[in-house]
Amino acid sequence: MLNRVILIGRLTRDPELRYTPSGVAVTQFTLAVDRPFTAQGGEREADFIPVVTWRQLAETCANYLRKGRxxxxxxxxxxxNYENNEGKRVYVTEVIADNVRFLESNREGGGGGSTPREEPSYNGGGGRGGNSYSRNNSNQDPFSDDGKPIDISDDDLPF
Incomplete structure (x- = not known):
């Protein structure tokens, strides 16, 4: 059996970080995902999908994701499901994320505060929940054009 989902969308609000009584970080946010078709009036429709992340991934999402990203x-x-205060059974469907990719930096739009943030870069990691993130300590673009041609030998190319 298989239960796997991949979504790309924009956050509807900033992530909400909380901790369980035992100290485990959990973050919740909602992703607006466009539908692949337009309505009769030519308007795009979207689905609003709740997402939950746990532990280190939850803290990383809370630190770097912002509304609109x-x-x-x-x-x-x-x-x-749970029983609410009125005794009615309530069902909740959500995505439990084990991998989150930030597809825009703060500079590319997508909301966010006025303070610049250090962006994480995904280093791969192995297995479930083995995501590892590192911080880019250099704000310098190594590929900035200084007007000189780039000298790369054919042996350095991967193809």
Whole structure:
């Protein structure tokens, strides 16, 4: 059996970071994902999908994601239920993310505060929940054009 989902969309609001009583970080946010067709009036419709992240990924999302940011989420769909104050059974469907990719930097738009942030870069990591992030300590663009041709030998090219 397989329960896997991949979504690309924009955050509808800043992520909400909380901690369980045992100290485990959990972040919730909603992703607006455009539907692949337009309505009769030519308007685009979207689905608003709740996403939950846990532990280190939750803290990373809370620190770097902001309302409007284009984001890719990979995870699984989970349906849970509980009884509300009125005694009615409430069902909640959400995506439990184990991989989140930030598809825009703060400079490319997509909202965010006025303070510049250090962007994380994904280093791969292995297995479930093995995502590792590192911080880019250099704001200098190594590919900036200084007017000189780039000298690369054919042996350095991967193809």
């Amino acid at each position: 284009l984001t890719a989420v990979e995870g699984r769909i989970q349906v849970r």
